[in-house]
Amino acid sequence: MRALTFAERNRKEILRDPMTLLFGMVLPLLMLWLFSMMAENMPFDLFTLEKLAPAIIVFSFSFITLFTGMLIGRDKSSSFLMRIFASPMAATDYLAGYALPLLPIAFLQITACYGTALLLGMPFTIDAIPAVGVLSIISLLYIGFGLFFGTFFTDRQVGAMFAIFVNITTWLSGTWFELDMIGGTFQRVAYLLPFAHAVDASRAIFAGDYGAVFIPMLWVMAYTAVIFGIAVWGFKKRMRG
Amino acid sequence: MEIAIKELTKTFKGRIAVDHLSLTIGQGEFFALLGENGAGKTTTIKLLSCLMKPTSGDAIMLGDSIVENPQAVKKKLNISPQETAVARNLTVKENLEFIAKIYGSDKREAEQKAMGLMDKFGLMDRAKSKGRTLSGGLERRLSIAMAMISEPEIIFLDEPTVGLDVRARLDLWQILLDLKGQITIILTTHYLEEVEALADRIGIMHKGRLHALGTLEELKEQTGQAKLQDIFLQLTAEAEIQ
Numbered sequence: 299m300r301a302l303t304f305a306e307r308n309r310k311e312i313l314r315d316p317m318t319l320l321f322g323m324v325l326p327l328l329m330l331w332l333f334s335m336m337a338e339n340m341p342f343d344l345f346t347l348e349k350l351a352p353a354i355i356v357f358s359f360s361f362i363t364l365f366t367g368m369l370i371g372r373d374k375s376s377s378f379l380m381r382i383f384a385s386p387m388a389a390t391d392y393l394a395g396y397a398l399p400l401l402p403i404a405f406l407q408i409t410a411c412y413g414t415a416l417l418l419g420m421p422f423t424i425d426a427i428p429a430v431g432v433l434s435i436i437s438l439l440y441i442g443f444g445l446f447f448g449t450f451f452t453d454r455q456v457g458a459m460f461a462i463f464v465n466i467t468t469w470l471s472g473t474w475f476e477l478d479m480i481g482g483t484f485q486r487v488a489y490l491l492p493f494a495h496a497v498d499a500s501r502a503i504f505a506g507d508y509g510a511v512f513i514p515m516l517w518v519m520a521y522t523a524v525i526f527g528i529a530v531w532g533f534k535k536r537m538r539g
Numbered sequence: 540m541e542i543a544i545k546e547l548t549k550t551f552k553g554r555i556a557v558d559h560l561s562l563t564i565g566q567g568e569f570f571a572l573l574g575e576n577g578a579g580k581t582t583t584i585k586l587l588s589c590l591m592k593p594t595s596g597d598a599i600m601l602g603d604s605i606v607e608n609p610q611a612v613k614k615k616l617n618i619s620p621q622e623t624a625v626a627r628n629l630t631v632k633e634n635l636e637f638i639a640k641i642y643g644s645d646k647r648e649a650e651q652k653a654m655g656l657m658d659k660f661g662l663m664d665r666a667k668s669k670g671r672t673l674s675g676g677l678e679r680r681l682s683i684a685m686a687m688i689s690e691p692e693i694i695f696l697d698e699p700t701v702g703l704d705v706r707a708r709l710d711l712w713q714i715l716l717d718l719k720g721q722i723t724i725i726l727t728t729h730y731l732e733e734v735e736a737l738a739d740r741i742g743i744m745h746k747g748r749l750h751a752l753g754t755l756e757e758l759k760e761q762t763g764q765a766k767l768q769d770i771f772l773q774l775t776a777e778a779e780i781q
Contacts (some may be wrong), residue, residue, distance in 0.1 A: 303640040307626060307633075314628040314669075372627070377620035381685070384588045384618045385641050386610055538592055 300387050304395030312365050312399060322365065322407060326358035327414050334418045351415035352500035353473040355433055356493075358407040359440035360467050362400050364460045366444025370396060371453030379536075389534050396448075397441050404437035405430070425506040432503045432511060436496045439518055442525035449532040471497045492521035541565050542587070542693065542723065546596035549582055556582040558747035559596065564740075566601065566692075569715075569724045571738035573731070573771060579747040580727040581621070584695045587725070588618050601692055601723075614642075617691040621698045623682040627671040631662050631681055634670055635688050642689035649688075656684040660714060676707030683714065693723045700733060712736055731767045741767075745775050 312318050330351060337345030373379040382392070408430055416422060443463065447456045468474060470484075471493035477485045488494045495514035502510035542564040549557040557579045564570045574580045585591040587598055589609035597604050603611040617638075626634050632653050639649035657663045660680045665673065673681065679699060686694050696715075700708045708730075715737055718724060728734060734741055735755060743751040743758075751758060751774045755767060764770045 300641050303637065307629060307637045310633070311626060311628045375622075376627075377622040377624040378626060380590060380620045381618060381624040381638075382641065383590050384613060384616065385638075385689075386613045386643075387641055 301391040301394040301398070304382070304387065304391060305398040308369060308396055309399035309402075311369055312403065315365075318361075318365060318403075322358065322361040322403065323410055325361075326354050326407065326411055329357070330354045330411060330414055331418065334415075347415050347418055347420035348504065349501060351411060351420055352429070352504045353471070353497045355408055355411045356436060356471065356496050356500050357468060357473050358411060359404060359437050360460075360464045362404060362407075362437060362440045363444040363447065363463060364456070365403070366396060366400060366441055367447035367451070367456035367460065368453055370445065370448025371451060371456040374448075375453050383537055389530070389537055392537075393445065393530060393533060396445060397438075400441045400444070401434065401437065404434060404441075408433050423504065423506065425504055428508075429500070429503040432499055432515065435515065435522075436500065436518055439492055439496065439522040439525065442522050442529060445529035445533070446525050449529050449536065466491070467493045470494060473497055492518050542598065542600055542725075544587070544596075544598040547583070547586060547593050547598055548595045549579075549586055549591065550594045555747050557586065557593075560744075560747075560749055561596075562742060562749060562752055564723060564725065566723055567720050569719050569726065569737055569739045571726045571728065571734040571741045572744060573728070573734060573741060574744035575775060577746075578744040580744055581697060582747075583744070584618070584697055584725065584727060588616055588695055589613050615691060616693040616695065617642075617686040617689050618695040619682045619686040619697065619699055621701065623678040625670040625673070625678055625681055625685070628669055630667050630669055631657065631673070632666045634681060634685055638685045639688045652688050652690075656688055660684045661710075674707075675702050676704070676710065679703060679707070679711060680714070683711070687718075691722060693725065694718075696724060696726045696728075698728050699726070700728070700730060708733075731771060735767050743771060743774050745779070750774050750777070 333345045333350050334347055337350070412426060447459050451459055470488040470491055472488070477488050477494060495517035499511050499514035499518060502508070502514070544560055544562050547557055547560040548555070560583060572580050572583065582591070586593050587600065587605065589605050589612050593606065597606045600612045601615055603615070605612050626637065629637060635653035635656055636649040639652050644652060657666055660683070662677065662680060662684065665677060670678070670681070683696065683699060700711055703711065712733065715724070719737070726738065740752070740754050741758060742749055751761065753761065758770045759765060762770045762773050764773055
């Protein structure tokens with residue numbers, strides 16, 4: 299009950315910030331539209347909506363990391379976290395309270411991006427239904443990174459960290475180009491991180507290639523568990539002063 | 540029932556922040572903790588409000604130990620931190636209702652309590668204003684109202700009037716004087732006139748240790764000084780020599 303009360307407060311804090319709408323919704327849709335226009339003049343099929351939309355949905359989740367990290371960072375710097383640490387709430391209440399409001403935001407991002415892709419000409423597929431489930435799991439990875447950044451860094455540092463993070467998540471995920479176009483060490487490093495696997499899983503599920511979803515999702519879920527574990531450990535440590 | 544602090548100690552990597560602090564604060568007392576920056580006041584508040592575990596020692600807060608039963612202690616207290624700690628994008632009313640709910644009130648009770656405190660703290664006409672739009676004085680009032688909404692038996696006020704203009708400070712003093720006797724209040728501040736106007740007893744900390752304890756009159760008698768400022772300077776200078 300306390301976790302839901304805290305989640306409601308966090309939902310209001312995030313959704314009442316105009317930056318949420320601008321970066322979380324408008325920017326991914328704008329990029330989807332721009333890249334789909336570029337696709338018309340491209341000699342290869344990277345920017346086709348079938349490849350682009352699933353990757354941009356994953357890209358939009360990067361902003362969830364920013365929202366979570368900034369919220370926790372601000373709560374720390376304003377002593378708001380100190381006020382609620384003094385309350386009878388448990389560590390699980392805090393973490394659930396920070397994570398839960400992000401899931402509906404991820405759902406909105408998925409539906410807004412997919413809806414826009416349909417309007418731009420992407421053919422409708424029934425595979426979009428299981429894709430929502432897979433993408434929701436992927437969004438947990440980005441929520442976990444937000445908890446991690448918010449726990450270990452101040453709100454100002456989170457802004458700087460996010461600039462690095464968003465570059466890593468896009469360049470090393472194969473969103474804007476095929477990773478095997480570069481190959482070598484770059485590709486190997488990319489596949490040691492979870493972001494390329496997240497994009498691969500998203501593209502595979504939208505394409506109905508369920509067999510190709512399993513292994514990338516194992517990577518994503520393993521990273522999610524580790525990141526959440528570190529964030530929970532750090533958060534509990536902070537709670538103990 | 541009282542607050543009994545027994546040999547409370549906190550060290551950080553070999554540095555002693557609070558050094559064998561022992562004192563008793565009576566129920567309903569307005570107690571002021573004074574000290575220079577780094578004297579250990581905020582660490583003491585964090586220890587007593589269960590935000591930190593002591594390295595050694597204990598404090599019995601109205602019957603419950605901060606070491607043995609911190610969850611029971613947390614239900615009895617609330618805190619108004621040095622920074623106002625107000626949710627920026629929530630309205631005044633939502634901020635109050637949020638705190639009431641995390642301390643166990645249902646929706647109806649939280650709303651009733653929020654209305655009562657907005658009335659008491661002169662916030663009714665700003666009920667729908669977002670936290671980020673409030674002036675410093677209103678933000679401080681809201682911060683204390685948020686600490687009061689859980690109906691605590693003990694409240695910690697960490698420099699509650701810092702940054703306020705004279706009128707806002709006097710308004711807040713009046714609110715605090717109205718609370719006097721109803722709950723146990725532990726105040727830290729650098730404003731000595733605030734202590735003179737509000738506190739029943741005063742504790743002076745220096746480098747983690749309690750160097751003086753008593754009413755203003757007792758401290759005047761002990762030091763031979765007439766003003767709290769001179770009492771404070773004399774006692775902290777003596778502590779420095781020791």
